[in-house]
Amino acid sequence: MQFDSFSDFLHMGGYGFYVWLSYGVGFVLLLLLVLISKTQHNSVKQQIAKRQQREAKLRQAAEQHKQENKISTDKVSTEASS
Amino acid sequence: MWKWLHPYANPEKSYHFTGKLLPWFNYLALIFLTVGLTWALLFAPPDYQQGESFRIFYLHVPASILSMGIYLGMAIAALSSLVWQLKLADASAAALAPVGAVFTAIALFTGAAWGKPMWGTWWVWDARITSELILLFLYLGVIALHNAFEDKNLAGKAAGILALVGAINLPIIHYSVEWWNTLHQGATVSKFGKPAMAAEMYWPFLICFFGFSFLVAAIASVRFRTEILARNSVRPWVKALVLAKEDK
Numbered sequence: 001m002q003f004d005s006f007s008d009f010l011h012m013g014g015y016g017f018y019v020w021l022s023y024g025v026g027f028v029l030l031l032l033l034v035l036i037s038k039t040q041h042n043s044v045k046q047q048i049a050k051r052q053q054r055e056a057k058l059r060q061a062a063e064q065h066k067q068e069n070k071i072s073t074d075k076v077s078t079e080a081s082s
Numbered sequence: 083m084w085k086w087l088h089p090y091a092n093p094e095k096s097y098h099f100t101g102k103l104l105p106w107f108n109y110l111a112l113i114f115l116t117v118g119l120t121w122a123l124l125f126a127p128p129d130y131q132q133g134e135s136f137r138i139f140y141l142h143v144p145a146s147i148l149s150m151g152i153y154l155g156m157a158i159a160a161l162s163s164l165v166w167q168l169k170l171a172d173a174s175a176a177a178l179a180p181v182g183a184v185f186t187a188i189a190l191f192t193g194a195a196w197g198k199p200m201w202g203t204w205w206v207w208d209a210r211i212t213s214e215l216i217l218l219f220l221y222l223g224v225i226a227l228h229n230a231f232e233d234k235n236l237a238g239k240a241a242g243i244l245a246l247v248g249a250i251n252l253p254i255i256h257y258s259v260e261w262w263n264t265l266h267q268g269a270t271v272s273k274f275g276k277p278a279m280a281a282e283m284y285w286p287f288l289i290c291f292f293g294f295s296f297l298v299a300a301i302a303s304v305r306f307r308t309e310i311l312a313r314n315s316v317r318p319w320v321k322a323l324v325l326a327k328e329d330k
Contacts, residue, residue: 009123013135015135018135018195021195022141022191026192029187037308041311044308052324
């Protein structure tokens with residue numbers, strides 16, 4: 001151990017401001033990078049999931065529409081033939 | 083070699099492979115950085131000339147070396163993407179750029195905060211410092227180009243060409259302290275030959291360096307996986323993966 005006390009450690013032989021400024025800014029920048037990278041990863045996943053749900057809904061609606069059309073055309077054709 | 087590499091050129095396999103590596107990178111970074119920084123800040127001896135301000139060395143030098151190492155990796159990835167049209171190489175180049183930019187910013191900032199007490203100034207337009215600042219601008223340009231086009235292939239091509247042209251800056255940074263008379267001191271540690279420093283300083287430096295390297299690997303893996311997902315969002319395996327949500 002190079003320091004006698006905690007305040008001695010913080011003081012860094014008179015260079016405390018520069019040493020802790022360096023490590024502080026380094027820590028904050030790296031922390032931001034980690035957090036942003038993780039948030040982006042999750043948001044890309046959420047976007048893909050959302051788009052997928054929308055597509056599924058559209059497909060469902062299209063299917064329903066087709067079926068309804070089919071029923072109505074069937075009705076029309078049966079009425080016409082009778 | 084190509085046969086062995088081939089499965090890893092598959093986006094799905096690379097996604098899962100880097101997912102398996104990620105926790106290891108996390109643990110190794112945590113262990114190495116805890117040990118290395120504790121050693122560097124508490125137990126390493128002060129420099130006989132620079133006193134305790136020398137402790138900035140253990141952040142400044144790893145960040146500086148990595149800022150160049152990451153650029154080299156990004157340039158190689160950009161080259162393989164342009165020559166062999168490997169989409170994964172393009173994804174890794176895009177993943178590396180922001181990591182490199184942050185490490186360059188840390189190298190520049192810690193350099194300034196170390197220069198103030200030692201040289202009496204925060205900044206000088208010295209060859210080493212100016213070329214490192216250009217490196218930061220190159221990174222920012224690459225990031226901007228990656229985001230400038232809706233079409234990821236086009237964006238990758240433009241950013242890749244800038245990354246390759248900018249690689250000329252790497253030897254300039256490296257040899258700047260030898261080619262020009264600069265305020266910045268010469269290399270203390272190098273891959274070749276014995277380090278020009280005491281073992282009590284060299285070991286904590288080496289451990290810190292490996293710690294930061296593992297941190298780079300961890301962050302780059304996360305970003306690489308994000309890039310893979312974004313580029314393959316219509317593939318069935320991505321849809322299944324997003325729906326299952328097992329992978330957090």
